[in-house]
Amino acid sequence: xxxxxxxxxxxxxxxxxxxxxxxxxxxxxxxxxxxxxxxxxxxxxxxxxxxxxxxxxxxxxxxxxxxxxxxxxxxxxxxxxxxxxxxxxxxxxxxxxxxxxxxxxxxxxxxxxxxxxxxxxxxxxxxxxxxxxxxxxxxxxxxxxxxxxxxxxxxxxxxxxxxxxxxxxxxxxxxxxxxxxxxxxxxxxxxxxxxxxxxxxxxxxxxxxxxxxxxxxxxxxxxxxxxxxxxxxxxxxxxxxxxxxxxxxxxxxxxxxxxxxxxxxxxxxxxxxxxxxxxxxxxxxxxxxxxxxxxxxxxxxxxxxxxxxxxxxxxxxxxxxxxxxxxxxxxxxxxxxxxxxx
Amino acid sequence: xxxxxxxxxxxxxxxxxxxxxxxxxxxxxxxxxxxxxxxxxxxxxxxxxxxxxxxxxxxxxxxxxxxxxxxxxxxxxxxxxxxxxxxxxxxxxxxxxxxxxxxxxxxxxxxxxxxxxxxxxxxxxxxxxxxxxxxxxxxxxxxxxxxxxxxxxxxxxxxxxxxxxxxxxxxxxxxxxxxxxxxxxxxxxxxxxxxxxxxxxxxxxxxxxxxxxxxxxxxxxxxxxxxxxxxxxxxxxxxxxxxxxxxxxxxxxxxxxxxxxxxxxxxxxxxxxxxxxxxxxxxxxxxxxxxxxxxxxxxxxxxxxxxxxxxxxxxxxxxxxxxxxxxxxxxxxxxxxxxxxxxxxxxxxx
Ligand SMILES: Nc1ncnc2c1ncn2[C@@H]1O[C@H](COP(=O)(O)OP(=O)(O)OP(=O)(O)O)[C@@H](O)[C@H]1O
Ligand SMILES: Nc1ncnc2c1ncn2[C@@H]1O[C@H](COP(=O)(O)OP(=O)(O)OP(=O)(O)O)[C@@H](O)[C@H]1O
Ligand SMILES: [Mg+2]
Ligand SMILES: [Mg+2]
Numbered sequence: 245x246x247x248x249x250x251x252x253x254x255x256x257x258x259x260x261x262x263x264x265x266x267x268x269x270x271x272x273x274x275x276x277x278x279x280x281x282x283x284x285x286x287x288x289x290x291x292x293x294x295x296x297x298x299x300x301x302x303x304x305x306x307x308x309x310x311x312x313x314x315x316x317x318x319x320x321x322x323x324x325x326x327x328x329x330x331x332x333x334x335x336x337x338x339x340x341x342x343x344x345x346x347x348x349x350x351x352x353x354x355x356x357x358x359x360x361x362x363x364x365x366x367x368x369x370x371x372x373x374x375x376x377x378x379x380x381x382x383x384x385x386x387x388x389x390x391x392x393x394x395x396x397x398x399x400x401x402x403x404x405x406x407x408x409x410x411x412x413x414x415x416x417x418x419x420x421x422x423x424x425x426x427x428x429x430x431x432x433x434x435x436x437x438x439x440x441x442x443x444x445x446x447x448x449x450x451x452x453x454x455x456x457x458x459x460x461x462x463x464x465x466x467x468x469x470x471x472x473x474x475x476x477x478x479x480x481x482x483x484x485x486x487x488x489x490x491x492x493x494x495x496x497x498x499x500x501x502x503x504x505x506x507x508x509x510x511x512x513x514x515x516x517x518x519x520x521x522x523x524x525x526x527x528x529x530x531x532x533x534x535x536x537x538x539x540x541x542x543x544x545x546x547x548x549x550x551x552x553x554x555x556x557x558x559x560x561x562x563x564x565x566x567x568x569x570x571x572x573x574x575x576x577x578x579x580x581x582x583x584x585x586x
Numbered sequence: 587x588x589x590x591x592x593x594x595x596x597x598x599x600x601x602x603x604x605x606x607x608x609x610x611x612x613x614x615x616x617x618x619x620x621x622x623x624x625x626x627x628x629x630x631x632x633x634x635x636x637x638x639x640x641x642x643x644x645x646x647x648x649x650x651x652x653x654x655x656x657x658x659x660x661x662x663x664x665x666x667x668x669x670x671x672x673x674x675x676x677x678x679x680x681x682x683x684x685x686x687x688x689x690x691x692x693x694x695x696x697x698x699x700x701x702x703x704x705x706x707x708x709x710x711x712x713x714x715x716x717x718x719x720x721x722x723x724x725x726x727x728x729x730x731x732x733x734x735x736x737x738x739x740x741x742x743x744x745x746x747x748x749x750x751x752x753x754x755x756x757x758x759x760x761x762x763x764x765x766x767x768x769x770x771x772x773x774x775x776x777x778x779x780x781x782x783x784x785x786x787x788x789x790x791x792x793x794x795x796x797x798x799x800x801x802x803x804x805x806x807x808x809x810x811x812x813x814x815x816x817x818x819x820x821x822x823x824x825x826x827x828x829x830x831x832x833x834x835x836x837x838x839x840x841x842x843x844x845x846x847x848x849x850x851x852x853x854x855x856x857x858x859x860x861x862x863x864x865x866x867x868x869x870x871x872x873x874x875x876x877x878x879x880x881x882x883x884x885x886x887x888x889x890x891x892x893x894x895x896x897x898x899x900x901x902x903x904x905x906x907x908x909x910x911x912x913x914x915x916x917x918x919x920x921x922x923x924x925x926x927x928x929x930x931x932x933x934x935x936x
Contacts, residue, residue, distance in 0.1 A: 396736070
């Protein structure tokens, strides 16, 4: 569908949640750059409700969800979860209602932006629906709490299949299953069993299993040895943030949440930075690269490459870096520079 | 001046479990070094205590005589026993975990520090990770509810949380440390990790001079790789402690050099800080004995043998400071072997 629509010169409609804080600033930046690059995207802009929507028991409204379900694709800026009781968090609502079961984060060293780690080029794929995030907890007697970690064959197989397919489509050569099956023999044991049986179907992709503590140790010693990492929820959460740290933080890492039938919601995973909101200071890179992931997901690879290369070139050159990268450029200077490089 | 008790110079018996993988090689190195040091240590050895039985089937429990030996001696030095990831044996816990539980070793401590002379990405690190060692994700309570659906229980108790928090602050106080950071995921595990945090907060109040902060575990790992200087003493539930300690070990140069141990009210078991079987290196004579040697120095201090401890540590640091790569093992950029590094340490003992 995506391919033919674009080939026709038609446009693809995607949902856009600008979000809160610096969200609107960076969403505008993305929109402007996409337009300049003639990316065939029409945005259906969505805003969360000001009150809890009874149909969803969340600030995410039914219309918000329907928009993503209809278009099957979306981009989301950072959002503040309102504090209070009796309703679901934003992320949980989106994840559950849209069945976004895999979180994907490519992590690569940015040329010209040096950290202490070189040659990082890996992708973390995190199971996003179960595990330690089951929300099932109770105090058995006073002073004793049980929390349930739930691992299912269905969810583990689904994420493993996604990881291998992703590896194949993106010319990656190895998938590492990250686990702690020496301790959680049944739960993590089931997870690696599922990874193994999917691995059998992909003889051209190397498969290995690494215990999570060893993986953490090796990631900080030699990140270049990893390619695609496939993990249950909690390890994925921790390891993906560790990897973001290797390349310079969440301001630079794009991410995608992928669900059933190819539905995908890309997002910047950094915070809303209310202190610099509306001041033309925000760095739009994470959202922009997330937008590029979106284009690739739609088969619009050349547009994605064009935009991504332009943005990376601007960062590498160093003249128009935003403050978080040690520069003095405003958001609009950065946008202009990227457009100049298209 | 250390003023010993009459009789403090008598020989002390220490239980020695070489374990699997690289364990036998690095414990052998330590035995040689302690010999050369002429420390008053006698080893009670359990060679061949492996994760597998002689016939290759998984061993299901730590033999009583081994536990009795540690109970009698109070102190043990060990390698890691291998846990077969066998489908047939999902009901037995890791022997290492069983041993800790049987001996009530509630604390695991890993001390990561930059070794002068050893080049790593970050300099001047000095981080102590204090980890709850008995419960949490290591409860061993798991079952398959229906086909394809497994439940695993994470157990957090107020009692263990208070014990580990108290140890962390007491450690910080006794070692003149400035700050304790509690690592958690209480935004998701509100009750379990929430209880852990509450215990830390309660103990923190008793130590107004020690700065107390809290940090979510994923952010902690991100901060560790970018700005590790902000950390001093870290306290964590079991699994997060395991991950954080391994990140710290990686920052300081790897499993091969970072020391640590386990301690409870009655017994102490010293190990490589980031415990490892390392079948990849086993039997090749290339494992780095530094971590276990520094753990042994911690053990000597624990036994009141301060000057032996100091001499041992000085010899190890001297080897790295000298910059002779030909004696160091490959994990730290050298071209030597376990034997050459052991020899180098021995020759530098004062
Ligand atoms: N099959 C294995 N069995 C045991 N240990 C292994 C195995 N494979 C790797 N190891 C390494 O040895 C360490 C000790 O494993 P063990 O299962 O006994 O858990 P543990 O002592 O609680 O370890 P940790 O402190 O890392 O959680 C593991 O963390 C891992 O790094
Ligand atoms: N004393 C040491 N000297 C050198 N390298 C070490 C030492 N201890 C651990 N390592 C390295 O740290 C890594 C982690 O060890 P660990 O036992 O946790 O790995 P593992 O998961 O058991 O893998 P495997 O046993 O399959 O190698 C290994 O690659 C090992 O080579
Ligand atoms: Mg996270
Ligand atoms: Mg380990």
